[in-house]
Amino acid sequence: MLSLTYKGVSWHDDPAPTEQVLKELQTMYGFHDLDIEDCLSEHERPKVEEYDNYLFLVFHIPYRAKKTGRIIKEEVNIFLGQDFFVTLHRGRIPILDKLWSDLENSEKMREEYLQHGTGFFLYELMRHFFEDVFPLVDSIRKELNRMEEVLFETDEEVDLLKDIMNVKRNIIAMRSILLPQRTLIATLEHKNKKFVPDELALYFDDILDAIERQWALLDTAKEMIDALQDTHESWLSHKTNAVIQVLTIFSVTMLPLTFITGLYGMNVGLPFGAHPNAFFIVLGLMGGILISMLTYFAKKHWL
Template sequence: MIETNPKVETVRFKKFKWVDIVAPDQAVFAELKRKYKFHELDLEDCASENQRSKIDEYDKYLFIILHFPHFDKRKNAVVIEEIDVFMGHDYLITIHDGVLYPLMDVFERCRSSLKSRKKTMSNGTGFLLYEIVDTMLDHVFFLLDQVSKNIKTIELSVFGSGQEQKDMLRDILGLKKDIITFRRVMGPQRTVIAQLEHKNKRFLPENLDLYFDDLVDKVEKIWGNLESMKDLVISLQETNESIISHKTNDVIKVLTIFSATMLPLTVLTGFYGMNVDLPMGEHPVAYFLIIGGMAVISLTMLIFFKMKRWL
């Protein structure tokens, strides 16, 4: 049996039900409190933003706050999205903002397919929770694969032209921001997933230990990948900054040599530009002698710079 309304959808299978709530208002929270007797602090956590991942255990239900990364196309960046979960013996309630498509796809499959309901919901709410978290972690791996491809692209372009170097710095900083967001999500998540493995067996039977142990392994693998990516991006940034610094030094060196070459010429032209009588100032070939002297001085300085290997 399937029941729907604009903000709340419920899928039932045998004695179990999954209630999915998108962007709830105060009326929905009031109904949850009335029907399920949830603690008001838990409902306040659902209504507020920026809650840390956690798991609270009560006599009749578990309250879990989970966070997962999500790529926001409008911001072109990875953002953090929250899922609030209430899990009892015969029900599981998920509350979210409706942007985590993997979660919504799982619910849609259960809603539209009896086969999916049998696969996902026939082993109780604990297994349903496992399926949801497992799907979301698979999505995290997918996002990390995209980040990894971006890192490889930057690796191949690290010795590009000047403009590419500037663009690359922007891309590297964007990657660093995304990896920081991933780490902010997955750091507290490691603790919560590990706690799920050892929680009260009334809600998570022992036959699910192997499944939740698999979730712990996935989270640790994600964390290990993030550590490697963080180190690699830092190395890429340092390499890119070294290349930019080297190219800047080359430009400064050329400008310095140019200035040093022009300095004696400037002195000479300034000397003969004074409005006083100067040696050979009236000589008919004075102009050519001065030009020739300037050329000799410039050539001598360039030969000196070349001998010093400054050029």
């Protein structure tokens, strides 16, 4: 566990908290047993719990997995007291790593972030988290613009349906992650004022505004991906119908020709059967029928 202290305010961060570390923190700060259990659990819903000497938050951060490109969530457990701030999570989180490095290496940064208390540090931490959401939303919009260009301006169709499904899944994931965070941020404003003073209300309102903008962008993206999916399905249906039309015309034109060849294949006397040019007569008849049918189909605009 990493620890950093500035003017009596301590920040502890652990990217892989063990039960022993949690017990040490519980002994040090008097955390409730249920909160310790929540930290050991892999999946907890976002929430804020208030106690006399601290606040406990479960917070979710969206990020894009490098290997799969999927938007997934990282859970961060936060304990917030008058003179301590604890962040617990599973795995490295780039935002936290950078913030820790900045504070560790810069006296000015420690003063800027920690001298105003743990409530202000909570705001700064969440501000960094949600500022990092905008590039994720922008990446989704770029993917939508690319697919729109492919669908409407080129004949390319390679993996387009798969791309649509992947983007749709990411939009759903982003919305499911952001929705509870709006409630969490709003709840913080009404909690114990010794941890989140009234003067911080405007700061947290600014975070709420950022979430609302992100939500509005995701709403637009959702409408756009639904429209692209409908258009793509219509386009595929049109192509399928065109193929079926060609196959149907081919079958219809072959039907009389097959009938004639089958008829003259029987071992019975037929008109022109004994004629020396019977083959060419039958071939000409079949050609005339084929040309007549194709001409008729063309006039009906079926070709």
